[in-house]
Structures are given as structure tokens and as C-alpha cells.
Amino acid sequence: MNPATKKKYYTYEEYLALEEKAEYKSEYHDGEIVKRADVDVLHSRISVNALSLINEALKTSEHIIYDSNLKVGIEKAKAIVYPDASIAKKPLKMFIGHPHVIANPLAIIEVVSDNTANLDYYIKRLFYEKLPSLREYILVETCFPCIQIFQPIGNKEWLMRPYDNLNDDVVFESVNIQIPMSEIW
Numbered sequence: 001m002n003p004a005t006k007k008k009y010y011t012y013e014e015y016l017a018l019e020e021k022a023e024y025k026s027e028y029h030d031g032e033i034v035k036r037a038d039v040d041v042l043h044s045r046i047s048v049n050a051l052s053l054i055n056e057a058l059k060t061s062e063h064i065i066y067d068s069n070l071k072v073g074i075e076k077a078k079a080i081v082y083p084d085a086s087i088a089k090k091p092l093k094m095f096i097g098h099p100h101v102i103a104n105p106l107a108i109i110e111v112v113s114d115n116t117a118n119l120d121y122y123i124k125r126l127f128y129e130k131l132p133s134l135r136e137y138i139l140v141e142t143c144f145p146c147i148q149i150f151q152p153i154g155n156k157e158w159l160m161r162p163y164d165n166l167n168d169d170v171v172f173e174s175v176n177i178q179i180p181m182s183e184i185w
Helices: 012-021 041-057 115-127
Strands: 027-029 032-035 061-065 072-073 079-081 086-090 106-111 137-142 147-152 158-163 171-172 177-180
Touching: 012 027, 012 079, 032 158, 041 061, 041 086, 041 106, 041 177, 079 115, 106 115, 115 137
Parallel strands: 106 137
Antiparallel strands: 027 032, 027 079, 061 086, 072 079, 086 106, 137 147, 147 158, 171 177
């Protein structure tokens, strides 16, 4: 193999040390460091709307929503990623003891745009399906009003509940809340 094309593989610790000093966010995918996709204005706006609504709905709950600055570690996938949002219940379980990476989210939210669709629908979904604590994987489209909630129903099976009517309330069963779909867009 040509040395110029040989990939460098990193340990979790090497990645986390580099990430602390990096000028941009990147993720860890099975030993490789992958630059996080850029997001557009609509992606950012929908993320803020969803986070705000869910945060308000969780106010009297024991659950907490975290934004895209908190990393999630997935041991079985050998991955550390930045979801657009994650919902967890205390006590948080820290991944490999690192204070900025959780290992026990109940729900993960990814806002899907042109730049993130492949990653969110395929790569990250496969990672998230390996999280034992995960009860819902939520994909929020930016191009049109659509939310897909994936829930584990068996050993390797996932059920998808779609929402595509702005008059509906979106039900997040993992944390027992619902929010009006129309307020996200």
C-alpha cells in the first residue's frame, strides 16, 4: 500500500485528546476520525425548535435533553459521535470514564439535511442500534415536515413510527412526552 494513502487509526483516548484541541468537531468511527458534516440554516433552526420544545416538555421530568455539544460513545460500534440532541436520565453513565461522553442515552435526535442524510440514515443509525440503553432514534427531516421514530422491538428489529401531518402531536414514548409537530417547522 502506498504510504500516502495509508489510513491512520486512533484509540479513543487519542481521538478525545485531539478533539479537545480541534478547530472543528469530528467523530470517531472505528478508529478513524471523521469531520462532522456542516449544517445549513434550516437544519440549525429546526434543531433549536425541537430542543426548546422537548426541553420545555421535560421540565417536570427526571429526563434531561442535551444539545449537539455532548458526545455519545457506543462501545459495540467502536464509535463516538455528536448527535443533534440526546435525552438521558440521571445518573449519566460516562463512556470510558470521560466527562464529555455519555454512554446511556434513552433517545437520540438527528436533524436530517442534504449534508447529513447518508450519515444519519445509514452510518449513525447502525451505530445507535448497538446502544443497549436506546429506546428511540428520532430523525427529523428539514426538506419537508416528517419525523421518523425508530424503536427497538426485538433483538435486531426496529419499528418505525412516521409523523408527516403538521396537525399531529409527536409522541416520544421513551420519556412520556408529546409535542406539536407544527411548532418544529
